[in-house]
Amino acid sequence: MEQQGAGAVVAPRVGRTPTRDDLVVLVPAHDEQDAIGGTLRALERQTVAPGRVVVVADRCTDATEDVAAAHGAQVLPTVGNAHRKAGALNQALEHLPCDGTRYVLVLDADTRLAPHFVETALALLDADAGLGAVSGIFTGEEPHGYLQRCQANEYVRYRGQILTTRRVAVVTGTASVFRLTALRDVAGARGGALPGVRGDVYDRSAITEDSELTLALKTRGWRLAAPAAARCRTELMPTWGALHRQRVRWYKGMLDNLREYGLTRVTARYVGQQVMIALGTATLAVLLALTAVSAVAGTFALQPFWLAVGGVFVVERVVTVTEADARGRLLAVTVLPELVYAIALQVAFVHALALALTRRDTAWNHVVARPAAG
Template sequence: MTHVHAPGHGPSPLPATVARVFAIIPAHDEAAILPGVLGAVRRQVQSDRILVVADNCTDDTADIARANGVGVHVTVDNAARKAGALNQGLSVLLPTLDDDDVLLVMDADTEIARGFVDAAVRALAEDPERGAVGGIFTGTDPRGFLEQAQANEYARYAREVERTRRVQVLSGTASVIRVRALREVGRARGTLLPGTPGEVYDATALTEDMELTLALSSLGWSLSSPAACRTSTQLMPTVRALQDQRLRWYRGAIDNLRTYGWTPVTRRYVRQQVMLAIGALAMALYLTVMIADAVLGRIGFQPFWAGVGVLFALERVVTAWHAGWRGRVLAVLLVPELFYDVLLQIAFVRAVLASLRRTEGEWRHDTAPPRRRVPA
């Protein structure tokens, strides 16, 4: 698919007094954590403007949402995962909204920071060409090595976004999007954009947030992620859960890029995938050499490489500073995070192979026991 730009879509700036803000929250078996999530949202969005989409739930998610005073839509025969749930909810909600309204789209296992919505609305009001504002996600209080490694990874990602002011992905954890932009995406599906005409989200995409990022950018909308738009999301508690999550993320990204092809929008994402592939190869070669040297007894102290190692450890600590003292300790040890990086690269290689074989992608739902912390 070639890059498209919709000339003259003419988005008007949000009213200075702030447009109406609505929220849609797809939820699958989230009864345990939903009250805390809704509590954070209700401090920023009126209860009667919040819609929980209960998707294929086997618990009392819908009843708990109603008890918290918000609207509920129960999906019917949805086999398209989160994208399908959002499309069903939006089919009910969007007809009731004005073009100048904005919509908070967020996960049910995520809490938004105080001031998130106000910061997002201000960012949209600053630029009439800005179609959406994405959250910068951090992890909930990590327990154990695996979750702390994820928290460090998220802290580094947040630092990079703040430093470059460049949006990588319109995070599915929480984003605020112009209704006008969402409607434009729906109209472009099946012609300028992949997907079913009239649907906002591409139901075939494993990573619906990245696909929407590509869709909005391809239509000429700009995106941003202000520092104040923080979210706190659940961390994967086991190696299998982490592998499942990252396999979906990597596979979804690769498939999205294949669908869109080489365009001015996708080329930086394609380069990122190439760098991931090079990194995986370099890591495999490094580990091979290290193992060979250990077997042959050739490992010894070398001042130059020891100095390089110190500088590398310092960089890891600085970039993970906001992950707390546990994150800094993990970073300075180097080896545990090296092991974590290997886990991620294994998931990436699996995703590449699965994409080449065109096997059907899977979506598993597996998180740690709930513990809520509203990000600062």
């Protein structure tokens, strides 16, 4: 039996699990005592076990370090870190052994890996020397309430987009496996071909370190993959305020990264995506305004053409969440609740755009996780 809770102890596994001593896991954590136990248990259940697990404890004031040690992880406290997650990971990467390590798995302290995650990622990296990283494809934890179901549906659609286009937009910080030589290549190019300080793997000034590292890897010519089997689960924001802060940071982080890199062959697609988000936001705002004006003026009427367009939209919303549960599919059918959610995301984008244009910073969004069973 497995005892649940922050200090849970896992019973010995029956049989022998293959171990990859050339893989090191880094788990950056700041006050994650209630979440990190489930993360480490998921690592223990991998079909291929990592040779070393390091919890990078960044200014923790709770029992995060004790829980990590109870699961057999090495605990590495940061020293004088003023650069958030990027700084914590840079310190951990400096302590990696020079010999033997070939791959580094970086995952958040609230991430649950699917059992074949490590095996899948290492098989791809072993087979292709030009592959710099294997990104996880994240889905939401069990959603509770309307807001989290909207987020869960969004993540289902994002997964479908990745698998359909086979393009890795961001090597997610949720969970990704990197080739160590690729990370060292990035570190050596910082301060020259790449933004940042020479020797840093992660740009210490980036507020979205995963999207910045993605641009760095692509700029250096490394290819990226995100296989269907590399699944992981991540937290869902519990409140509208937490969601807004999260998305403002995501949007502004990408805008800042693109400003640093400028328009290049690598960034052109990302710039186009930001332009399309801005146009979509403006279009929806105008449409809602015109609808409101016509309703007040008494001239609003349903037109067959727009009803047909709306029908196609509804079908698209439902088809793209076929992997969601019944409540998620029902949410998609009703349309209006997800439209409200989309407007909330667009408000966050406008906020982020204003911050980026005025070059103001945004606060880091730390959410205290609920205790997880695994």
